[in-house]
Amino acid sequence: MDAEFAEVIDHDVTTITCVCGNTVSNEGLIQANSQGIPVHIGGNTAVPAGLATWPEDEDLYTLCPSCGRVYHDVVIEETGTAPVAFRVDITAGPIAEAIRVHWDLNT
Numbered sequence: 752m753d754a755e756f757a758e759v760i761d762h763d764v765t766t767i768t769c770v771c772g773n774t775v776s777n778e779g780l781i782q783a784n785s786q787g788i789p790v791h792i793g794g795n796t797a798v799p800a801g802l803a804t805w806p807e808d809e810d811l812y813t814l815c816p817s818c819g820r821v822y823h824d825v826v827i828e829e830t831g832t833a834p835v836a837f838r839v840d841i842t843a844g845p846i847a848e849a850i851r852v853h854w855d856l857n858t
């Protein structure tokens with residue numbers, strides 16, 4: 752199977768149009784860790800239950816909360832292309848819960 756690619760403009764992860772059609776201004780995209788778990792963006796404040804801590808190595812991924820495809824930010828920044836790194840289950844389990852927590856905090 753050929754790899755799937757999102758559309759991206761000028762190596763900028765915030766311009767992704769996911770394979771499913773979702774964008775930052777549509778359903779939004781969420782910064783995640785290498786397991787696809789949304790990370791806590793709030794600096795030094797306590798990490799809310801359900802979210803992952805900000806990765807110390809700054810190695811971030813971008814999760815599409817609409818379909819569960821995950822993109823690796825460093826690949827996008829270095830190559831200007833956005834291959835799907837992996838997919839996660841957004842309908843149940845810890846990632847579904849983390850997405851819910853993320854939107855509670857950010858809407």
Ligand SMILES: [Zn+2]
Pocket residue numbers: 769770771772773815816817818819820
């Ligand atoms: Zn998507």
